[in-house]
Amino acid sequence: MVEKGFKEVSEIMKIFLDCIPCFVRQALDSARLATDDERIHEKVVREVLRLAADLDMSQSPPAIGQHIHRLIRKMVGNDDPYYELKQRFNRLAMRMYIELAQRVRESENPLETAVRLAIAGNIIDLGVKTSIAESEIEKIINDSLTADFDGQQIEEFKNAVNQAEKILYLADNAGEIVFDKFLIEQLPHEKITVVVRGRPVINDATMEDAEFAGLTEMAEVIDNGSDGPGTILETCSQSFRERFENADLIIAKGQGNYETLSDIDKDIFFLLKVKCPVIAEDIGCKVGRMILRKSNSFKSVDNLIMEAE
Amino acid sequence: MVEKGFKEVSEIMKIFLDCIPCFVRQALDSARLATDDERIHEKVVREVLRLAADLDMSQSPPAIGQHIHRLIRKMVGNDDPYYELKQRFNRLAMRMYIELAQRVRESENPLETAVRLAIAGNIIDLGVKTSIAESEIEKIINDSLTADFDGQQIEEFKNAVNQAEKILYLADNAGEIVFDKFLIEQLPHEKITVVVRGRPVINDATMEDAEFAGLTEMAEVIDNGSDGPGTILETCSQSFRERFENADLIIAKGQGNYETLSDIDKDIFFLLKVKCPVIAEDIGCKVGRMILRKSNSFKSVDNLIMEAE
Numbered sequence: 001m002v003e004k005g006f007k008e009v010s011e012i013m014k015i016f017l018d019c020i021p022c023f024v025r026q027a028l029d030s031a032r033l034a035t036d037d038e039r040i041h042e043k044v045v046r047e048v049l050r051l052a053a054d055l056d057m058s059q060s061p062p063a064i065g066q067h068i069h070r071l072i073r074k075m076v077g078n079d080d081p082y083y084e085l086k087q088r089f090n091r092l093a094m095r096m097y098i099e100l101a102q103r104v105r106e107s108e109n110p111l112e113t114a115v116r117l118a119i120a121g122n123i124i125d126l127g128v129k130t131s132i133a134e135s136e137i138e139k140i141i142n143d144s145l146t147a148d149f150d151g152q153q154i155e156e157f158k159n160a161v162n163q164a165e166k167i168l169y170l171a172d173n174a175g176e177i178v179f180d181k182f183l184i185e186q187l188p189h190e191k192i193t194v195v196v197r198g199r200p201v202i203n204d205a206t207m208e209d210a211e212f213a214g215l216t217e218m219a220e221v222i223d224n225g226s227d228g229p230g231t232i233l234e235t236c237s238q239s240f241r242e243r244f245e246n247a248d249l250i251i252a253k254g255q256g257n258y259e260t261l262s263d264i265d266k267d268i269f270f271l272l273k274v275k276c277p278v279i280a281e282d283i284g285c286k287v288g289r290m291i292l293r294k295s296n297s298f299k300s301v302d303n304l305i306m307e308a309e
Numbered sequence: 310m311v312e313k314g315f316k317e318v319s320e321i322m323k324i325f326l327d328c329i330p331c332f333v334r335q336a337l338d339s340a341r342l343a344t345d346d347e348r349i350h351e352k353v354v355r356e357v358l359r360l361a362a363d364l365d366m367s368q369s370p371p372a373i374g375q376h377i378h379r380l381i382r383k384m385v386g387n388d389d390p391y392y393e394l395k396q397r398f399n400r401l402a403m404r405m406y407i408e409l410a411q412r413v414r415e416s417e418n419p420l421e422t423a424v425r426l427a428i429a430g431n432i433i434d435l436g437v438k439t440s441i442a443e444s445e446i447e448k449i450i451n452d453s454l455t456a457d458f459d460g461q462q463i464e465e466f467k468n469a470v471n472q473a474e475k476i477l478y479l480a481d482n483a484g485e486i487v488f489d490k491f492l493i494e495q496l497p498h499e500k501i502t503v504v505v506r507g508r509p510v511i512n513d514a515t516m517e518d519a520e521f522a523g524l525t526e527m528a529e530v531i532d533n534g535s536d537g538p539g540t541i542l543e544t545c546s547q548s549f550r551e552r553f554e555n556a557d558l559i560i561a562k563g564q565g566n567y568e569t570l571s572d573i574d575k576d577i578f579f580l581l582k583v584k585c586p587v588i589a590e591d592i593g594c595k596v597g598r599m600i601l602r603k604s605n606s607f608k609s610v611d612n613l614i615m616e617a618e
Contacts, residue, residue, distance in 0.1 A: 020337075020354060020358070021334040022330070028330070041326055045329060049359075053355050057351065
């Protein structure tokens, strides 16, 4: 049963064979975060290999991730193996916050600077995955202010935000969520509802992270009821699905939200750092690129006028 | 049954959980080289995942690679999926040969320059794995002449070569084998026998590559009778094992030979570019490092004199 406005699951960005080695790598990383017991690491890897061998390839990568990380959490006996890391990256981001907030204020184009920082914060995800050094994260964030940026649509983004009444801002990771504040500060807060994951999965932001970041003091924050590392609508709560259906603009952060929503028939702006070749090929850009891009099915008021003419 | 001079297999460098995502990635690369049929790619990946799920972790990574690549060759119906790539990298290396030979001749320390180039040639392996551009390979090779180099043992290497009567030079990959000529030219040819793999596996050099590179005109070249991507003595021919046993010095190129021989009780000099974190940790260095290092059990004449005193 497909709801109004949602495309069939089979049209969502599918898992690629290239994703499978990454799933195995991530399973091992998660197991090592949860326990030092090497027998459990081996058990987790073997179990994930078995699961992957019989994988339904019509699912999106975050849908597979949801299954795999449920399995891992069960096997390691830990509901939130990334808890410490999320805390660490939240604190790191908070330490950088004040200086960067000043950079936004002093910027010639505060909106663009805030968009850049919101996207750059997405690198903290990479940090979790590859044990990148904190000093390197700071460098990458600073570089993001001048780096190449696919932001041709920033004016359209501004207009869409102004025209919309109900905006959902789908957050991505802990740490990164602190950087979302730069952008939300530039937008009309009263229209915006920030959405976090319903339960812990990998390093994705939950309500606790939103509270730590101080987002709950700036805007309404809700959770989507799901433990998927993206926005897998079928697994979200009914109340979130209604909010999604009724929103007239979605701002979606990160690869997970892109992978699960890129073909949804909805007005969406995706903000992400492209971190893998599969996404890069789908978007048609190089790995490392910062992206602000509207969904294919986007119907802004301009588009509607054009179509009416 | 363990032969004289060989340690038990369990003491050879074991596979690590970290190797498994790489095996899956390599299986996919191989399948794609062999055929454009995506159904076969998927079949190969699923089969390798199943094999990996029940893996005997006491084997060395090349021993696993040997099994996996036999399976892949059978599934794709191609005895040598890397054939075209090997040809391409042989030709690339040959194009670079004349200019680099001049660099060796004009060098203040021709032996060190030749060792550096022989190790740098090992990067061509990385080229196969990650589709690195040819221009980038040329840059890396040139950089290798000045890069950090763990070559403290180059004088010892020189002495060991002078003292030895029978030297086996274990080659690694196609393309790279052209660069081995720089080093073999600096050594007493008549003592040296170059060893290639017995049958094609991944991009490893076979007799055809040795002939193309012109190595057969410089020194004796034999094959080891095996299709393992390393020197897995148990799977080599009896005649090679006898040559190995009787040699008084082994020069072993690349990671595969390191992984299979690092704990063998034999006088070995390993020459390799460290390409993965597992090897880097084993050696105690950073990824990317060029290494010339003798085996732990190395007994040069100096060592024997010291032990006798």
